[in-house]
Amino acid sequence: MKADGGNGNGRAGSYRFRDCKHDGCTEIFPEYSGREHRRKNRMLEFAPNTYMLEYQDGAYLCNGTKRVEAPLNLETLEEAVRQCPKLQQVSLDDAPFGDECFPILARIPKLSMLALLRGRQIAGHGLELLKDLPLKDLFLQRTALDDEGLAQAAQIVKLENIYIAACHHVTPEGLLAISWRDKLQVSDTDRHDDEGLAGLFTEAERKAYEDARAYKIMKNRISLDGPELQGPVHALQEFFDDMNRWERTAEQKGRGNQADIDELFARRVSRASRPGWRPVHLSWKKGGTYTDYHLVVGERVTKSKFWIYAEEGIFYYRYLMRLVGDKWMIDNAQWCREGRWSFCGL
Template identity: 35%
Template sequence: MEWPKRARTADWENGFLTFDKEKQLEVPELTAEIMERLAGYPLAGFHVKGYPVTDELLAPFAGHKSMANFGVEDGALTDACFPVFSAMPKLRILLLTGNARIDGSGLSALQSCKLDLLALDHTGLDDAGLRQAASIPKLSHIWIDHTAVTYEGLLAITGNNYIKPVSHVQFTQEQMEHFFQLQREKAKKPVQLDEQAAEECRRVLSAFFAEMTEWEQYMEQAGFEDAEAAPRLLAIWEKYVSEKPRPGYRPLGLSYSAQGTYNGEQFLDAEQITRNKLYIYTREKAIGFDRRFLMKRVGEGWMIDAVQERLDGWQRTGL
């Protein structure tokens, strides 16, 4: 069996070792001697599929200077393997799919790596391990399907706005979209609250609540057929709402509550979005219903731009 003088990639599967996708040798077992020999090549990529590679067998690759893409699929690796990979200065892709004994407890060894992609699907990766993975500075993608990671564990890493967990079956599309939404929100730079603006917004909202309650009380007596129903409401919109209802866009739909939709609103908090926009958070005191009003600076004053209700996350609704 003649080995090549040089090679850039090596792949082992089903008893055959293939160099550079061309030269193939029959190698039934990956012994320590063979791994030592492979580690002597200036490989950029090495992949093994379906062989019980142990942590000890990887030892010759520690400090490998040219390895960029390394994979052991369905092997017998444990978390003790990570120090070997941490010593590979050019390693960017690490594929460890199917190594069931890996739980992520050793991922702290990769903190100084420039690893970009890490595949840990079909392993024992758990929430604690995922947190360690999220602290690898350059890691952008991690595969987490068929692991012990919970949704609570996934949400715990939303503070990392760089990492993108890859999940097709572990979590639903809606759950992943929610994760990325939270990630985006946490990535936004906090803006210091303009207390004077927040107080002005609360004053505007208080006046809006009062006039809407008065209109709803009027509607309770007059009914929808009253000629003044829509004009009176439009006058309130003109005074307090920045976006006016018009044909084909946000059509005006009349509805009211006999008790008053905004009759029991309590102010909870304020959040500055930009210099000219902020959220005012409220809660309906009787049933604990949460809303947040997006306020927009218009000229010298503030007007209501939109409102969201907290159901399954914040969802936009009508005023």
């Protein structure tokens, strides 16, 4: 409100009060504008059982059904988070705000999926605030995500998938810097358009990243042509050749010969068979599983045990060779998935 004072002749004038709402007094009393925003936000009614919140066509969408007409901004997002304690999935495409949204999103204790596609002001500086949330899937395609934002995303403990197609501020060096992070799939392509199909990284840049993940645990690296590896390498290569021959024969006949593979494993493999080894689950690949494998490097475990590493494109394997009597035999087999080694069959 505003009071108009004296009439200029020294006498007390009459006072009239203007309605600030209609006379535009928010410029004189800016706190009125803030109160008005809060009042309007209190009028928004989000479904308290909302687990999935989206923004489409000028409205928030709760669980794909209830529409809440409101602009997409930080104030309405904060109100939605306040009213929806069961939120798990949030999708806010084309958001007009930037990284200041992350302190708000950090208040969603059950957040498992977050999509901020085409948020042109979002660089990811603040993603570290989400590190302790159960967030598994993060969609940031076509945002302003940069190397620092990617590094912060990698700190999110439960994160399994991050999508960064057309995020051109992310560099190969930024990707390499998060090679320490296991169990994380980084997708730099999508099928939305040619820009997404092109991807962010060359084949060589992607290979450098996968190499760093696969070999980061190595301690006692040895060249394959070293004298102590001649026996283990020869034994492993013979196993590959024998298996390829067995598989090609199985392919021709339409079935594998159990007796032949039992004899092969008895000669080459030291461990008792278990699920994953061929004597339990017979299978073969056209041309032979190991046709395109090439041995890369060795790692000393003890004088009688060595890991031999092999690659097939961007797939990584390693075989533990153990000296049994006077013979080198395969004692274990592993493959690397998202930076972590685990058992695989032969």
